[in-house]
Amino acid sequence: MELADFEEDVEPIIYERGMAYYDSGAVIKLKQSRDTWIAEVSGTQEYSVRVKLGEQGRVIESECNCPYDRGDICKHEVAVYLAIAERLRKDGGLKASLPPPSEVVTDLDTILSGLGRDELVDLVKEQAKSDAIFRSMVITDHNSSLYSKESYRRIILLSVDSAMGHQGFIPNTKIPAACRGARLVLDKAEKLIDEGKPADALSAAQAVLENMLPVLQVAEDLEDGIGSCIKMSLELFRKALKHDLGETARESFFDYLVRECKNSLHISRDMWAELLEITIEFHSGSKEADEILQSVETLFADGKVIKKYQEDEGIVYRMKLIALNRTGKEEAAKKFFEENSHVAEFRRMSLEKAFNEKDFDKVTVLAKSGIKHDSRVPGLVKEWKKWELKSRVMGNETDNIRKLCLDFFLEVELEFYEIYKNTYSHIRWPRHLRKLIERLSRYSKYDQKSLRALGYLLSQEKEWEKLLSLLAENPKMIPDYEHLLLQACPEKFCSMLADSIRKKAESAKNRNDYWRLCNYSLKHLHGMKVDGAEKAVLGLIEEFRSKYQNRPLMMEELDKFRNKLD
Numbered sequence: 001m002e003l004a005d006f007e008e009d010v011e012p013i014i015y016e017r018g019m020a021y022y023d024s025g026a027v028i029k030l031k032q033s034r035d036t037w038i039a040e041v042s043g044t045q046e047y048s049v050r051v052k053l054g055e056q057g058r059v060i061e062s063e064c065n066c067p068y069d070r071g072d073i074c075k076h077e078v079a080v081y082l083a084i085a086e087r088l089r090k091d092g093g094l095k096a097s098l099p100p101p102s103e104v105v106t107d108l109d110t111i112l113s114g115l116g117r118d119e120l121v122d123l124v125k126e127q128a129k130s131d132a133i134f135r136s137m138v139i140t141d142h143n144s145s146l147y148s149k150e151s152y153r154r155i156i157l158l159s160v161d162s163a164m165g166h167q168g169f170i171p172n173t174k175i176p177a178a179c180r181g182a183r184l185v186l187d188k189a190e191k192l193i194d195e196g197k198p199a200d201a202l203s204a205a206q207a208v209l210e211n212m213l214p215v216l217q218v219a220e221d222l223e224d225g226i227g228s229c230i231k232m233s234l235e236l237f238r239k240a241l242k243h244d245l246g247e248t249a250r251e252s253f254f255d256y257l258v259r260e261c262k263n264s265l266h267i268s269r270d271m272w273a274e275l276l277e278i279t280i281e282f283h284s285g286s287k288e289a290d291e292i293l294q295s296v297e298t299l300f301a302d303g304k305v306i307k308k309y310q311e312d313e314g315i316v317y318r319m320k321l322i323a324l325n326r327t328g329k330e331e332a333a334k335k336f337f338e339e340n341s342h343v344a345e346f347r348r349m350s351l352e353k354a355f356n357e358k359d360f361d362k363v364t365v366l367a368k369s370g371i372k373h374d375s376r377v378p379g380l381v382k383e384w385k386k387w388e389l390k391s392r393v394m395g396n397e398t399d400n401i402r403k404l405c406l407d408f409f410l411e412v413e414l415e416f417y418e419i420y421k422n423t424y425s426h427i428r429w430p431r432h433l434r435k436l437i438e439r440l441s442r443y444s445k446y447d448q449k450s451l452r453a454l455g456y457l458l459s460q461e462k463e464w465e466k467l468l469s470l471l472a473e474n475p476k477m478i479p480d481y482e483h484l485l486l487q488a489c490p491e492k493f494c495s496m497l498a499d500s501i502r503k504k505a506e507s508a509k510n511r512n513d514y515w516r517l518c519n520y521s522l523k524h525l526h527g528m529k530v531d532g533a534e535k536a537v538l539g540l541i542e543e544f545r546s547k548y549q550n551r552p553l554m555m556e557e558l559d560k561f562r563n564k565l566d
Contacts, residue, residue, distance in 0.1 A: 003057035003085045008560055010073050011519075013512045018078020027083040035060075037084050041076040045171055049080040057088065065172070071520075152188075152207035156181040160215055170219035175226065178219065182208045182229040189236050198243035202253065205236040209260065213267050227268075234274050241282055254279070254288055258295055265299075269312040276319050280326045289327035296320045303339070314345035321346075342373055344380055351387050363391035382411070398423050412452050417460060433461060444470075455481065464489050468496050475500045490530040497525055498536050505544050505554075514554040518561035526565065537565075 001009045010018070021027070021041060028046075030039040037051045041064075052061035059081070068074035115123070127134055159181030163174035170178050189204035212229050219226055245253065257279040265272040276296070283289055296319060299305060305313040317340060324333035340346055347370050354362040370384035385404060392400040405420035424432055440457065443450035451470075455477055458467040464485065471478050471485075478500065485493040501521045508517050526537040541558055548554050 001059045003053070003059065003081055003088070006059070006081055008564075009519075010078055011071055011512055011515050014071065014073060014075050015078055017075035019082065021075055021079035022082040027079050030080070030083050030087065032087075037080070039080045039083065041079050045165070046174075047076050049076050051077070051080060051084060053084075057085070071516075149203045149207045149210075152185045152204050153211055155185055156207060156211045160211070164218075168218060170215070172220040172225075175219060178215065179212075179225055179229050182212050182226075186229065186232050186236065189233075189240075193236070193239050193243075196243070198240040199245060199249055201236060201240045202245075205233040205240065206256070208233040213264055213271065216267055230268075230271055231274070234271075234278060237278055238281075241278075250282075250284075254282060254284075257282065258291060261295060265309075269309070269315050273315050273319050277322070280323055283327070286328075289329075292323055292327060293329070296323050314343065317343050318345045344370075344374070344383075347384075355387075355390065358394075360391040360394045364388055367391065382408075382413075393419075410449065410453060412449050412456075414453070414456050417456065437463075437466070451477075459484055462488065464492070468492060472496050472499060475503070486528065486530065490528075491532060494525065494528065494530055494533055494536055498540060501525065501540060502543075505540075505548065508554065511553045511557065514551075514557040517554075518557045522561060 007015055026042045028040050028042055030037065035053050037053065039049050039051075040046050041049060047064055047066040049064045050062070051059060054060045062073065062077050064074050064076045066074055066076055068076075112120070160170075160178050163170050163178035165171060165174070185204050185208055189201040189208075192198075192201035192204065208229055212226055212233070215226050216230075241253075257275060261272060261275050261279060264275055276292075279292060283292055296316075299309050299316050300320070305316045309316050321333055321337060324330075324336060337346055337349075341350060347366060351363055351366050354360075354366060367384045367388035371381050371388070374380035374384065385407065389401065389404045389408075392404065402420060402423040405416040405423070408416040409420055421429060437454070437457065440450050440454035444454045451474065455467065455470060455474075458464075458470065459481055467481060468485070468489070471481065478497070482493070501517070504513075504517055504521055508514055522537050522540060525533055525540075527533075541562055544558060545555065
């Protein structure tokens with residue numbers, strides 16, 4: 001696809017919307033780095049588009065982080081293509097805008113080593129003028145009197161503020177920018193630990209924790225974004241605490257940990273649990289142990305987790321048990337565990353212990369009581385049933401294994417199908433298979449789980465004719481089994497696919513439908529490496545030309561597609 005003529009490769013409605021975005025000036029911050037272009041497109045929110053070009057403006061790679069998934073190219077990409085094409089036209093074409101690789105020096109060390117001292121100083125000054133975070137970090141990094149939480153806080157918040165949207169929210173595209181200052185401060189903390197300055201390192205790590213925790217509430221966080229910065233700060237706590245802080249500093253930091261446990265509890269239960277573990281590891285003496293337990297006890301009322309924290313009660317129960325055990329209250333911990341054995345977190349611990357001790361009868365009892373107790377929580381019921389199955393398998397209880405595996409399979413837990421099948425002999429299985437197919441066929445007319453289970457069953461048993469009939473009635477399932485059917489019965493699969501395309505043509509009503517018919521359905525069939533696929537596509541085109549002559553827009557799209565094939 002080339003920038004000079006990409007309209008035909010894009011769904012008409014998408015092209016029109018992209019053109020409207022481009023005309024309205026929605027493409028902002030268009031930047032080029034050799035053969036790669038990056039831009040942001042402003043709409044209901046900002047999205048980032050990256051485009052890699054080859055010779056003569058050919059698009060090699062293109063991606064946008066918007067949620068559009070109905071085609072290969074979205075309206076934001078179209079807008080950026082148009083903006084790039086316009087830029088290249090002004091610059092005199094692609095060759096003029098992209099220097100050949102041999103002319104580009106990409107080794108930073110080579111460039112910097114060729115500069116004199118004054119040039120390097122000027123370079124740093126110039127960067128510092130336009131980058132407040134860089135400027136603050138240089139000043140802080142080279143002035144030990146500024147190793148303070150306040151200095152680090154300014155650096156962190158400069159990044160956060162620069163990434164904040166107009167509505168006080170940070171979209172996922174801006175998370176790396178929001179975390180930039182925090183990551184610089186974390187790097188500094190690592191260096192301070194290596195230099196034997198654990199107290200200074202703690203100040204830096206504290207600044208990250210205190211200022212990034214609240215950001216979780218106003219950001220669409222990425223897995224390696226804000227949460228990662230916070231976890232890194234906690235890891236730095238652990239590293240720094242391996243060094244001698246002195247008793248006064250140690251006591252002061254313990255008080256800090258207790259306070260931060262309370263603060264983090266309202267933002268992230270996981271972070272609270274990690275902080276509490278550090279506090280427990282760090283505590284010294286019965287007074288601090290009691291302080292930890294009092295802090296945890298505020299989450300309970302009448303022996304149960306208070307309503308505010310019940311959504312994460314497993315974490316709360318687990319952390320109280322850990323706190324009791326690690327502060328010398330073993331008897332109280334044992335009693336607490338026994339009184340709350342129904343809690344899912346504790347039931348898991350009991351199940352694992354019983355299974356490791358090969359007490360499979362106890363595993364069965366615990367699992368069945370869990371199924372009954374948590375009957376209104378489907379996820380837990382499934383978990384306890386799996387434990388029951390493990391114990392039944394160890395006891396070689398065929399009937400129970402068969403019943404449990406069938407329950408799982410009918411819930412589309414497909415990995416249990418083979419275990420279920422293996423509970424029957426080779427002689428008995430064919431007869432039971434027929435009954436199971438009949439049962440699923442009846443239910444599949446109104447139950448999606450039965451439909452999916454039936455498709456999987458037919459594919460595993462190589463019932464190709466029945467599977468083709470099922471897919472003909474349920475074309476949305478075709479992609480799930482295409483690779484199998486192309487190997488098992490390619491001609492019949494292509495014939496079934498052609499019939500599916502005929503149905504799409506019959507229901508198509510507008511240009512977008514016609515474009516999809518050609519550029520998705522017919523193109524997909526044409527691309528199959530099967531004898532007769534190309535002939536089938538050409539036959540369908542002629543068939544549609546004859547049958548739908550009264551649809552001029554369809555004729556146009558068919559002609560465009562036919563010309564591409566030539």
